[in-house]
Amino acid sequence: xxxxxxxxxxxxxxxxxxxxxxxxxxxxxxxxxxxxxxxxxxxxxxxxxxxxxxxxxxxxxxxxxxxxxxxxxxxxxxxxxxxxxxxxxxxxxxxxxxxxxxxxxxxxxxxxxxxxxxxxxxxxxxxxxxxxxxxxxxxxxxxxxxxxxxxxxxxxxxxxxxxxxxxxxxxxxxxxxxxxxxxxxxxxxxxxxxxxxxxxxxxxxxxxxxxxxxxxxxxxxxxxxxxxxxxxxxxxxxxxxxxxxxxxxxxxxxxxxxxxxxxxxxxxxxxxxxxxxxxxxxxxxxxxxxxxxxxxxxxxxxxxxxxxxxxxxxxxxxxxxxxxxxxxxxxxxxxxx
Amino acid sequence: xxxxxxxxxxxxxxxxxxxxxxxxxxxxxxxxxxxxxxxxxxxxxxxxxxxxxxxxxxxxxxxxxxxxxxxxxxxxxxxxxxxxxxxxxxxxxxxxxxxxxxxxxxxxxxxxxxxxxxxxxxxxxxxxxxxxxxxxxxxxxxxxxxxxxxxxxxxxxxxxxxxxxxxxxxxxxxxxxxxxxxxxxxxxxxxxxxxxxxxxxxxxxxxxxxxxxxxxxxxxxxxxxxxxxxxxxxxxxxxxxxxxxxxxxxxxxxxxxxx
Numbered sequence: 001x002x003x004x005x006x007x008x009x010x011x012x013x014x015x016x017x018x019x020x021x022x023x024x025x026x027x028x029x030x031x032x033x034x035x036x037x038x039x040x041x042x043x044x045x046x047x048x049x050x051x052x053x054x055x056x057x058x059x060x061x062x063x064x065x066x067x068x069x070x071x072x073x074x075x076x077x078x079x080x081x082x083x084x085x086x087x088x089x090x091x092x093x094x095x096x097x098x099x100x101x102x103x104x105x106x107x108x109x110x111x112x113x114x115x116x117x118x119x120x121x122x123x124x125x126x127x128x129x130x131x132x133x134x135x136x137x138x139x140x141x142x143x144x145x146x147x148x149x150x151x152x153x154x155x156x157x158x159x160x161x162x163x164x165x166x167x168x169x170x171x172x173x174x175x176x177x178x179x180x181x182x183x184x185x186x187x188x189x190x191x192x193x194x195x196x197x198x199x200x201x202x203x204x205x206x207x208x209x210x211x212x213x214x215x216x217x218x219x220x221x222x223x224x225x226x227x228x229x230x231x232x233x234x235x236x237x238x239x240x241x242x243x244x245x246x247x248x249x250x251x252x253x254x255x256x257x258x259x260x261x262x263x264x265x266x267x268x269x270x271x272x273x274x275x276x277x278x279x280x281x282x283x284x285x286x287x288x289x290x291x292x293x294x295x296x297x298x299x300x301x302x303x304x305x306x307x308x309x310x311x312x313x314x315x316x317x318x319x320x321x322x323x324x325x326x327x328x329x330x331x332x333x334x335x336x337x
Numbered sequence: 338x339x340x341x342x343x344x345x346x347x348x349x350x351x352x353x354x355x356x357x358x359x360x361x362x363x364x365x366x367x368x369x370x371x372x373x374x375x376x377x378x379x380x381x382x383x384x385x386x387x388x389x390x391x392x393x394x395x396x397x398x399x400x401x402x403x404x405x406x407x408x409x410x411x412x413x414x415x416x417x418x419x420x421x422x423x424x425x426x427x428x429x430x431x432x433x434x435x436x437x438x439x440x441x442x443x444x445x446x447x448x449x450x451x452x453x454x455x456x457x458x459x460x461x462x463x464x465x466x467x468x469x470x471x472x473x474x475x476x477x478x479x480x481x482x483x484x485x486x487x488x489x490x491x492x493x494x495x496x497x498x499x500x501x502x503x504x505x506x507x508x509x510x511x512x513x514x515x516x517x518x519x520x521x522x523x524x525x526x527x528x529x530x531x532x533x534x535x536x537x538x539x540x541x542x543x544x545x546x547x548x549x550x551x552x553x554x555x556x557x558x559x560x561x562x563x564x565x566x567x568x569x570x571x572x573x574x575x576x577x578x579x580x581x582x583x584x585x586x587x588x589x590x591x592x593x594x595x596x
Binding site: 078 | 370371372373377390449450452453454457537538539550551553554555557559
């Protein structure tokens with residue numbers, strides 16, 4: 001039997017039209033009653049504010065008056081997959097480094113930074129048998145860090161360039177996850193790693209690396225983690241976003257005032273020993289913050305660096321990245337009280 | 338008449354592909370969100386740009402290098418081990434539990450050991466591909482040997498083929514060749530899929546898999562899709578080439594058995 005090509009074409013087109021109608025079905029634009037809030041975060045001491053608010057039950061308690069009955073948390077190894085999840089509409093609020101949102105927003109993610117979370121807090125860790133006196137000692141070495149476009153990748157490349165070291169020609173930067181980077185350093189397959197805390201403390205405690213430069217020395221007060229919220233949540237539930245900022249400010253102040261408990265919360269959440277998390281908080285040069293204005297200047301510098309590197313198609317501005325209105329409103333209210 | 342049918346089939350294939358591309362382009366234009374579904378025209382433009390700049394060539398050569406290492410070792414290990422297990426019962430009993438325990442472990446889980454054992458080298462990437470490719474080859478070789486018709490073995494023995502070595506190489510191996518060929522073909526497919534995993538932990542700054550991760554980290558999904566399609570196209574070429582070699586040389590004696 002000869003199959004008629006026209007019948008096949010018709011079948012394909014009909015299938016296509018069915019798919020098309022599914023894809024283009026009218027979207028529900030009306031704000032819906034939101035009952036669950038989905039968070040994304042990373043296993044780092046940088047983002048203990050999220051973990052503290054969760055451990056204390058503050059997310060649920062504070063958001064209950066707005067109809068939130070449950071929260072869902074999603075943990076990510078780095079910022080890139082976290083932003084992909086936000087692009088896919090799987091998370092509403094992300095605790096994330098300041099750089100992964102840049103490429104995501106450049107590619108169409110509708111989201112804004114509504115609060116700061118932390119500055120600095122990553123270390124360059126060199127293998128114990130290598131000596132370090134100046135950045136020039138890094139020439140010819142292999143350095144593992146988080147993948148392209150992450151905060152660590154961006155800060156490291158800029159610092160090397162500032163010290164007349166070509167990141168492409170004079171050193172080998174290898175992008176990978178934190179676990180792989182530690183394995184590579186422990187086995188002598190890379191000479192150094194540049195990672196956020198608590199990784200540097202873990203490496204030092206296991207004896208195969210030593211911290212030689214803290215990221216605050218590379219780029220003073222550089223922005224690190226931020227609180228990013230989808231534009232949909234901002235547009236449809238601004239009162240919830242306002243409360244998220246309030247709770248975040250409360251949690252940040254709590255961990256600043258109670259670093260020992262912050263270490264315990266981190267230890268319980270991630271499974272790292274209390275001694276390591278406590279040591280990490282003592283060793284790092286990071287600072288927990290909630291004011292997005294502190295991170296604004298360097299975040300815009302990151303946008304320039306990423307644009308120059310060709311990571312983003314356009315030079316992102318403050319309006320593309322930040323919505324300061326929630327933080328400013330909350331601070332004004334707190335001032336009145 | 339046969340030639341006419343052949344032309345009709347070709348037109349049908351072409352029409353099917355063109356229709357799928359048109360539907361893809363229309364859906365992408367309606368959705369109009371590059372990160373959700375990049376347009377076909379953008380993917381083609383990326384492909385042409387990468388090809389003209391030589392980047393695609395460099396990435397393809399890098400990935401093929403890893404693939405050749407992994408597949409080479411998988412064939413060198415999988416076929417002899419499959420032969421031994423298929424022919425010698427005692428060996429099979431001894432080795433089978435170990436193989437069956439290791440076989441279900443996904444290649445991705447071996448990445449930490451790939452780094453520890455082989456460093457951040459092409460051999461580490463080759464190892465991950467090897468893990469993916471070796472078991473289909475081994476299992477199909479084993480099955481091919483176990484299914485050697487008894488009448489062939491007994492006929493060989495009657496005709497003076499008594500030693501194990503002669504029985505293996507003159508009787509069982511030729512009989513098992515179709516099954517081994519299937520194993521190598523499946524192994525190549527799985528091995529090529531592992532290229533993406535093999536290039537995710539910093540063994541190179543080039544390679545099709547590495548570029549998929551790189552552009553994914555920057556959320557340039559049009560580039561991700563471009564490299565995904567390159568990955569698929571190369572797999573198609575490898576498969577067609579292998580089938581040609583098998584049909585024209587390796588198993589030419591089989592022509593006419595079925596078609």
